[in-house]
Amino acid sequence: MKRILVYLLAALVLSLQSCVDNKEQEVTLSAPDIYKISNLKASSFTADWTSVVNAQSYELNLATDENFSNLVAPYESVVTKDDFYTFEELANGQTFYLRVKAQLKEKTSTFSNSKSVTTLEADGVEPDTPLKDVATTFRVGMATIVNRLNGSHDEIYRREYNQISAEWEMKMNIMYPEQGRYDFTLADQLVEYAQNNGMEVHGHALIWHAATPSWVENFEGTDEEFSNMVEDYIKTTVTRYKGKVVSWDVVNEAIDDAGGNYRNTVFLERMGENYIQKCFEWAREADPDCLLFYNDYNLCWDKTKLNGVISKIVDNFQTNNVPLDGVGFQMHISYNGPSKSAIAENTKMITDKGLLMHFSELDVKINPDNDLTSSTEEREFAQKDKVREVVEVYNAIPESSKFALTIWGLKDNESWIPSVQGHDDWPLLYDKDFVIKKAHTGFLEGLQE
Incomplete structure (x- = not known):
């Protein structure tokens, strides 16, 4: 009897081993990523x-x-x-x-x-690989002003970027300072610089409440005359740069932060809720080939505001055949947020609509809470990781939705953030001495496949 039990146990072990072997033979291993x-x-x-x-x-x-x-x-x-x-x-x-x-x-x-x-050239020295050489499926943009188109700025711009945006010179208060008088002097200089250096120009921004000249805010004519004035401004400007400016932020920051409603501006007051639609239609009439964008901040994390943009602009335009080629997420963010998953999720809400996506004004604060008196290596590594995450998200969107990723300024001491924030910060990819930072390496790492 004991011998029979031994035989049965041995047979059971062999059977189980055979099952394990067969199961291993059936397993298919997927490739890691x-x-x-x-x-x-x-x-x-x-x-x-x-x-x-x-x-x-x-x-x-x-x-x-x-x-x-x-x-x-x-x-x-x-x-x-x-x-x-x-x-x-x-x-x-x-x-x-x-x-x-x-x-x-x-x-x-x-x-x-x-x-x-x-790998780095030496410990503490970041690689100087040009961003545009690695970003082969979308443009890498830089925001600048005309008096920075020379010297070290010029050298870095030409090496790193293939698209530029005017930080100030292509806004209404600069191009249309007085009623009946346009001034395209600075915008012309920036466009000429881009053409001479093989760069494309993204026009920023035709209509923005914060760059509206005082004579427009206090316009004395009728609402119809106001609308005619805005139409003339948009058509005159877009026609002037037809074939030279590849894309425009037609309207900037028209949705408020509170509930995703229309922001109360002089354009809303004088022209009504469909003023945004009219601006896009006028821009398309002036240049049928130009790409037209709506641009706003906090869209990469604020669902309420993003839903407002989608319902009042994206869905409304697509339902009524109003021209809209893409949406710009400004990407003024911090080292500690928003999360990569939040950025990816909100980005998908736009790309799922079949629109182009522009990460349009990237900078990453490392001192949002004013707890630093100088930049630290720990925060610089965190900033690098956040830049990498942003680029990874953008690089992963469908090819048909890619347009550009634009950095909002070259070096830390030229950023708009410290003056608005009220204290020091170091949010860009170069330091004040034109030295490449870890954040630049993070951008490169985000592009690696």
């Missing part, structure tokens, strides 16, 4: 990838070419059970290519996406 490069230094970096169900380990290859024919010792074939790995003792200032695949005993997945990573 390398989604983050962090802790980038002169001789090291850390890579993270998605965990694969049923994987026991991961094999990594590091090479100096995208075909992986020149593998880097000792990382020709690294095996780890973790879903991250730190590469060390690498050459400074060199571009490496990384891939990973999942393993279950003898079974392996296909390789992940290939990720390119460029």
